[in-house]
Amino acid sequence: MTKKQSKDQIPAFELDVMRTAFRRWVVEDNVPEDQWRPRARKLVRIMTGDDYVDPNKVEWIIRK
Template identity: 50%
Template sequence: MAELLFDVSAFDCAILRAAFIKSVMEDNVPEKRWRALAASLVRDLTDRRRRAGSARLDHAQVAIF
């Protein structure tokens, strides 16, 4: 089982879901690329947290999605 590095709240998941749907709709992302897009969004979220040294999103970070 993978080691958890960050807590992911329901709020975080809602932001990721909304960003994913918006990207798919606005950029006409084909279904075969959905998995890579989702992985990229999660990676962006966790990289920002790691750099900020925070396990939670703040309002400034939410605005980027």
């Protein structure tokens, strides 16, 4: 039997894909750095379908 994944847990591979997508989005849209956090939260919400976004995941996605 497979264990159901918690909404708080995002597999490392998916998180890495989100980070790569985020970086491309920022570069292509020439997004100012002060808008990175809101955009990263939006991306995670879209990808997970969950309204709650772990701030640590956002920080990991936007770090340089």
